[in-house]
Amino acid sequence: MHCSESIVAKNVQITSDIFVIDVENPGLKINPGQFFMIKGWSGEPTLMRPISVFKADVRILSFMYRVVGKGTRLLSLMQEGDKLTVLGPCGNGYPVDEISGNVALVGGGVGIPPLCHTAKVLSGKGCRVDACLGYRNEVFAASDFEPYCNTVAISTEDGSSGYKGFVTDILQPENYDFILTCGPEVMMRSVVAKAAGSGAKVFCSLEHRMACGIGACLGCSIRTKKGMRRVCKEGPVFDSALLDW
Numbered sequence: 001m002h003c004s005e006s007i008v009a010k011n012v013q014i015t016s017d018i019f020v021i022d023v024e025n026p027g028l029k030i031n032p033g034q035f036f037m038i039k040g041w042s043g044e045p046t047l048m049r050p051i052s053v054f055k056a057d058v059r060i061l062s063f064m065y066r067v068v069g070k071g072t073r074l075l076s077l078m079q080e081g082d083k084l085t086v087l088g089p090c091g092n093g094y095p096v097d098e099i100s101g102n103v104a105l106v107g108g109g110v111g112i113p114p115l116c117h118t119a120k121v122l123s124g125k126g127c128r129v130d131a132c133l134g135y136r137n138e139v140f141a142a143s144d145f146e147p148y149c150n151t152v153a154i155s156t157e158d159g160s161s162g163y164k165g166f167v168t169d170i171l172q173p174e175n176y177d178f179i180l181t182c183g184p185e186v187m188m189r190s191v192v193a194k195a196a197g198s199g200a201k202v203f204c205s206l207e208h209r210m211a212c213g214i215g216a217c218l219g220c221s222i223r224t225k226k227g228m229r230r231v232c233k234e235g236p237v238f239d240s241a242l243l244d245w
């Protein structure tokens with residue numbers, strides 16, 4: 001676990017409410033699905049905010065985020081040269097060593113960004129990766145998946161791009177050895193239900209309000225089939241077979 005003040009390299013607006021902030025990577029290796037607790041402001045809100053790694057290389061850590069409240073609004077105001085406190089990488093991430101063969105990445109909303117680094121790492125180890133990306137309307141990050149994916153399928157609820165409907169409609173679980181999903185819980189429950197009996201193993205990345213982000217406060221604990229687990233420490237990625245849904 002590393003905590004440092006990293007310099008903002010850039011912070012750009014992608015859609016009406018989605019931004020990407022790049023900071024210098026202080027030499028960290030990131031497992032796909034891991035996140036950082038970040039804060040770039042003084043005073044309120046006092047707690048750092050959890051944001052997943054969108055892209056990572058030896059020089060730059062990149063975070064894609066939606067402005068939903070005060071913390072993310074303040075983050076969106078940061079400029080090149082500002083200092084951002086980053087604590088991480090936090091959590092476990094997807095079990096890359098276990099994953100092989102045909103892999104579907106199923107993302108919804110701001111669950112999509114962490115699957116981009118995942119696509120890069122899995123394609124790098126020889127997996128055949130398909131991305132199914134679901135949006136309400138505005139599409140973001142889809143082109144970032146293209147270098148690493150065999151196919152990138154898009155759905156929008158209003159039909160403005162790609163398939164009109166839910167991303168789970170375009171997933172064909174029987175084609176895959178592994179399905180990795182991140183997004184709204186209702187979407188991930190639907191992925192798990194659709195994949196039942198298909199032979200695909202499903203891993204879900206959960207979202208939960210977080211305070212410490214490092215396993216100390218127990219505030220993000222969830223009930224699983226094997227007892228209580230902290231989303232920030234034992235998660236955010238869980239084998240769907242463990243989830244008490």
Ligand SMILES: Cc1cc2nc3c(=O)[nH]c(=O)nc-3n(C[C@H](O)[C@H](O)[C@H](O)COP(=O)(O)OP(=O)(O)OC[C@H]3O[C@@H](n4cnc5c(N)ncnc54)[C@H](O)[C@@H]3O)c2cc1C
Nearest residue numbers: 049050051052064065066068069070071072110207208209
């Ligand atoms: C492990 C993890 C990884 C995440 N990765 C990303 C990411 O890559 N990109 C991204 O845009 N967001 C991500 N989030 C969500 C992000 O942390 C919240 O949107 C952010 O903390 C909101 O802070 P705020 O001060 O702007 O809003 P607040 O003022 O704290 O809240 C504004 C609204 O957002 C809701 N909200 C706040 N936190 C969450 C949360 N964790 N889950 C669901 N709703 C929430 C609140 O209920 C409220 O309605 C992640 C969350 C977790 C737990």
Ligand code: FES
Nearest residue numbers: 211213217218232
């Ligand atoms: S946020 Fe404190 S234990 Fe997870």
